[in-house]
Amino acid sequence: MNILIKLLPIILISTIFYLLIYNVYPLFKEIIALEKKLNQLRDREKEINALEKFVNQLEANENIKSLLAIKDNLDEWLPKDPKTDHLIYTFYNIFKETGLGSENLNFQVGSEDIYFHKNVLPVRNISMSFNFNSLDKAIRFIKIIENNVRIMSVKEVSFSKNGESQLVVEAYHLSVKQ
Amino acid sequence: MNNLNKLKDYVPIGLILPFLIILAVEGGLIYGLDFYKKNLSNKITILESSLNLKEEENLKKLVKDETYFVFSQSVNIVEILKQRKDVEKVIERFNSLMPKFLKLDNFNFKPSLNSISFSGSVSGWENFFKLKDYLLRENKYFVGKIESGPTYNEGIVNFSAVINLKPDFYQ
Numbered sequence: 001m002n003i004l005i006k007l008l009p010i011i012l013i014s015t016i017f018y019l020l021i022y023n024v025y026p027l028f029k030e031i032i033a034l035e036k037k038l039n040q041l042r043d044r045e046k047e048i049n050a051l052e053k054f055v056n057q058l059e060a061n062e063n064i065k066s067l068l069a070i071k072d073n074l075d076e077w078l079p080k081d082p083k084t085d086h087l088i089y090t091f092y093n094i095f096k097e098t099g100l101g102s103e104n105l106n107f108q109v110g111s112e113d114i115y116f117h118k119n120v121l122p123v124r125n126i127s128m129s130f131n132f133n134s135l136d137k138a139i140r141f142i143k144i145i146e147n148n149v150r151i152m153s154v155k156e157v158s159f160s161k162n163g164e165s166q167l168v169v170e171a172y173h174l175s176v177k178q
Numbered sequence: 179m180n181n182l183n184k185l186k187d188y189v190p191i192g193l194i195l196p197f198l199i200i201l202a203v204e205g206g207l208i209y210g211l212d213f214y215k216k217n218l219s220n221k222i223t224i225l226e227s228s229l230n231l232k233e234e235e236n237l238k239k240l241v242k243d244e245t246y247f248v249f250s251q252s253v254n255i256v257e258i259l260k261q262r263k264d265v266e267k268v269i270e271r272f273n274s275l276m277p278k279f280l281k282l283d284n285f286n287f288k289p290s291l292n293s294i295s296f297s298g299s300v301s302g303w304e305n306f307f308k309l310k311d312y313l314l315r316e317n318k319y320f321v322g323k324i325e326s327g328p329t330y331n332e333g334i335v336n337f338s339a340v341i342n343l344k345p346d347f348y349q
Contacts, residue, residue: 048229153261
């Protein structure tokens with residue numbers, strides 16, 4: 001009994017530190033993490049509200065409304081769907097009309113959204129690679145696709161000293177989750 | 179009463195009491211923090227689900243909103259066109275900036291990274307060091323470095339290099 005009473009302060013101090021380390025501190029850490037998450041959600045809420053406001057302003061804007069008049073053109077430049085059959089047809093025609101031929105033609109339809117601007121719908125890419133036996137042909141091909149109705153951009157150009165050239169080109173479509 | 183007095187004689191209350199008070203405060207703190215944590219978790223769950231729902235509804239509404247749709251198309255088109263690089267001009271600029279004694283084996287241009295990597299050869303070490311100095315020297319068109327090599331074979335020095343293009347390169 002006497003020893004227990006002598007040890008009592010030590011037992012109590014140990015209990016205090018045990019509770020501090022294994023209960024209070026983890027709880028504090030959890031609360032800080034939750035506060036951080038709550039702040040992130042509040043920021044997200046602000047963004048959603050700002051987007052709603054932005055869309056309302058957009059609907060009232062006469063200049064933006066005028067874009068509706070060229071909707072068909074916009075659909076040609078940046079369609080809603082990948083429309084890979086249209087792309088194949090386009091390249092078939094380019095190869096047929098210009099005599100430019102690619103040994104390979106690979107299509108890869110991207111599944112990730114690409115955001116060029118945070119306030120608008122994202123796009124997805126269709127990546128295509130082409131091989132040519134001369135750099136001139138590759139450059140001619142680039143010029144043709146840059147003037148094509150469907151918006152495309154060159155993502156990579158490679159050539160070697162024997163003239164073999166490889167192009168990676170991307171076309172895009174609007175990513176719309178219905 | 180008698181027993182309590184006996185206990186007082188054994189237990190140094192003056193020493194124990196502060197610890198007991200700290201323990202009590204700690205207990206209260208744990209209870210309070212736990213309560214606050216549960217409250218916060220609830221708040222987060224409710225806010226998160228309401229935001230998800232709102233976002234989903236908005237997206238459905240936005241996709242059907244023709245004005246927003248054509249606006250998105252226009253903005254994306256402008257951004258894609260803005261990021262396009264004139265490949266022919268890039269190759270011409272590269273040719274005009276590189277010394278004539280460089281023999282190019284491979285060339286690779288990635289517009290999104292604003293970089294050109296190439297491998298090639300020059301005759302002799304003198305030309306190699308001239309080219310290396312040129313690539314590393316501060317200039318307004320690019321920042322360059324030798325990536326691999328050099329290897330020397332019968333008077334020819336082979337290497338590969340990369341240059342990161344500055345905006346003036348495209349002008």
